[in-house]
Amino acid sequence: MRIAFISDIHSNLEALKAVLDELDKEDISLIINLGDLVGYNASPRECVDLVQERQIISILGNHDLAATHLKFAEGFNILAYQALVWSANTLLPEHKRFLENLEDTRVLWDRYLAFHGAPKNPDAYIFYLFQVKKAFNYMRKKTAGVRIGFFGHTHKRAFWQRDVRGKVSSLDIQAEPLLLDPEQMYLINPGSVGQPRGNHWEASYLIFNNAPERVEFRSAAYDLHSAQAKIREAQLPEYLAERLAAGV
Amino acid sequence: MKTYQKECKLKDGSTVLLRPLVAEDREGLIAFFQSLPENLRLYLRHDVTDVSIIESWTENIDYNRVFPVLALEGGRIVGNASLHRIPFGWKRHIGTVRVAVAPDYLDKGLGTLLVHEIVELAAEFGLEKLWAEFPLDVPAALAVFRKAGFSSKAVIEGLVKDLRGRNTDVVIMVCDIGSQYGF
Numbered sequence: 001m002r003i004a005f006i007s008d009i010h011s012n013l014e015a016l017k018a019v020l021d022e023l024d025k026e027d028i029s030l031i032i033n034l035g036d037l038v039g040y041n042a043s044p045r046e047c048v049d050l051v052q053e054r055q056i057i058s059i060l061g062n063h064d065l066a067a068t069h070l071k072f073a074e075g076f077n078i079l080a081y082q083a084l085v086w087s088a089n090t091l092l093p094e095h096k097r098f099l100e101n102l103e104d105t106r107v108l109w110d111r112y113l114a115f116h117g118a119p120k121n122p123d124a125y126i127f128y129l130f131q132v133k134k135a136f137n138y139m140r141k142k143t144a145g146v147r148i149g150f151f152g153h154t155h156k157r158a159f160w161q162r163d164v165r166g167k168v169s170s171l172d173i174q175a176e177p178l179l180l181d182p183e184q185m186y187l188i189n190p191g192s193v194g195q196p197r198g199n200h201w202e203a204s205y206l207i208f209n210n211a212p213e214r215v216e217f218r219s220a221a222y223d224l225h226s227a228q229a230k231i232r233e234a235q236l237p238e239y240l241a242e243r244l245a246a247g248v
Numbered sequence: 249m250k251t252y253q254k255e256c257k258l259k260d261g262s263t264v265l266l267r268p269l270v271a272e273d274r275e276g277l278i279a280f281f282q283s284l285p286e287n288l289r290l291y292l293r294h295d296v297t298d299v300s301i302i303e304s305w306t307e308n309i310d311y312n313r314v315f316p317v318l319a320l321e322g323g324r325i326v327g328n329a330s331l332h333r334i335p336f337g338w339k340r341h342i343g344t345v346r347v348a349v350a351p352d353y354l355d356k357g358l359g360t361l362l363v364h365e366i367v368e369l370a371a372e373f374g375l376e377k378l379w380a381e382f383p384l385d386v387p388a389a390l391a392v393f394r395k396a397g398f399s400s401k402a403v404i405e406g407l408v409k410d411l412r413g414r415n416t417d418v419v420i421m422v423c424d425i426g427s428q429y430g431f
Contacts, residue, residue: 074256077368078266078317081254128427197374237252239311239373248374 002027005190005206007034007116007152009051010063011087012194012244013043013230015203016050018222019193026207032108034152035061035116037099039080040195040240042230044087047194048095060102061116061153062123067091068100079237086236113139113146117153126151126158126187129168135187136162148186148213150206155197157204157217158189173217180213188215200247256319259357264326266365269316273325274306277318280325285351290410291383292348315373317365319349319358326350329362331369331378341376347392354388363396367423376426383408384417398423 004023009016023031033056038044044067051058063080066073067087076084091099104122105115118124118131119138126135139146159171159178162185171178180186191204198204202219209215228241253267269277281289281296294301305316312335319327329347334340345366349359363380370378382389384403398421406415 074254076254077365077372078252078254078268079369079372082252237311242312243374 001029001210003208003210004028004031005034005114005150005188005208006031006056006193007190008036008061008155008192008194009033009038009047010036010192010194011038011041011044011047011083012203012222012227013041013046013050014223014227015194015220016047018220019203019205020050020054022218022220023205023207028207031056032114032150033058034114034150034190035059035102035122036063036152037061038067038087038091039063040083040236041227041244042086042234042236043227044091045095048091048098052098057106057114058102059106059114059116060099060104060122063087064099064102065122068096079239083236083240086234107143107146110145111147113143113149115149115151117151119143119149122153125154126160126189127154132160132168132187133162136160136168136185139185147182147184148180148188150188150190150208152189152192154189155192155195156189157191157198158187159215159217160187161185162187175217177209177214177216180215182213190217191219195244196247198247201245256361258353258361259355262321262356264319264321264358264361266317266319266361268311269306269309269318269328271306271309273318274303276320276323276325277306277328278302280328280350281348283350284348286411288348288351290412291408291416293346315366315369317362317369319353319362321353326353327358327362329366331366331373333373333375343370343373343375343378345378345380345393359388359392360395363392363398367396367425370423370425376424378423378425380421380423381418383410384419390419390421393421393423396423 066084073081073084105119116122157173159173161171162168164183190206193203196204202221204219207216231241253265255263314330314332316330318325327349332344347362380393401422402420404418407418
């Protein structure tokens with residue numbers, strides 16, 4: 001079975017459509033969205049509609065939560081806050097109902113864990129070794145049998161491994177498929193569909209093959225100018241349009 | 249611009265609105281800086297009593313170079329913080345913070361709130377470091393920046409002169425945004 005993992009779509013319909021178009025050319029059984037479907041960009045309704053229409057399994061992200069309950073947006077900076085208020089005003093009640101009913105963490109087939117920032121905490125980040133170790137420890141103690149965790153939130157691709165001795169290391173991300181060792185644990189971030197921050201503008205996603213276990217980090221070009229034009233039309237902060245081109 | 253603002257609570261329970269500076273803030277900004285007593289203006293980089301300087305700020309807004317954030321209470325500007333960026337060169341990953349708070353809003357946590365907002369914005373802009381420098385003999389400023397994640401990196405004795413010509417020590421504080429947000 002081949003599963004696509006996407007994350008941090010952030011209301012970028014053009015990027016989401018481009019990724020789905022690419023996935024439609026593949027033999028994909030399931031698409032899993034690791035959270036932050038809305039925020040920042042200008043097509044929140046369309047993205048929520050499309051994710052539901054395509055029956056994409058979605059996880060709750062911190063922007064999803066904040067767009068449905070603005071009290072959770074108070075800690076966001078004024079650029080992100082502006083986009084959240086705009087999203088909250090744009091989303092229809094049925095969109096908000098969909099978002100607020102999302103789970104923050106999900107175990108798939110008793111083997112894989114999907115979450116947004118950190119297990120049970122969409123706000124927390126997994127960037128550094130100590131954060132990675134904490135997430136691996138959670139998986140070992142709370143989700144026995146789970147070896148691979150998929151997460152988002154940072155908008156950057158990541159590929160961490162924990163070997164049988166407990167040594168944790170960051171692995172290089174390559175263009176070609178990467179085979180996973182069945183004896184080891186992994187934490188994998190596919191990067192962001194709608195606002196990549198790895199100094200590249202293309203939408204990032206990941207394809208996971210479960211037998212044998214293998215991951216492929218992919219990216220898709222999309223209509224950047226259209227996404228930027230919508231941000232400007234919505235009178236969202238100009239920086240949110242500019243950053244898409246810079247990949248920051 | 250209607251929703252381009254955020255309501256925040258201060259320590260005493262009062263609220264302020266945070267939003268970026270816009271051209272229409274000319275009068276309010278002039279009034280704010282003119283209301284600062286001399287002891288608060290001693291170490292500012294510009295003569296903020298000169299209206300033409302304030303006008304040059306409100307007429308030449310470029311958020312990519314300077315992102316100014318205002319704190320307002322009932323339409324009155326009570327605080328101003330700015331994030332200064334250099335787009336090219338060896339300091340392109342570093343932002344500089346400047347902050348000023350109205351005297352009647354000191355000790356209410358407004359300085360901390362503004363510096364926190366600048367730190368969050370710096371992360372959003374992908375900056376790796378934030379730089380702040382101010383006189384060593386302003387312990388309140390030290391506390392504000394420490395609370396926002398800055399640490400002292402250097403003290404340079406007698407480096408600068410205040411408006412009265414007295415030499416004074418400067419402390420340089422840096423916030424490592426990269427280590428907080430993984431850049």
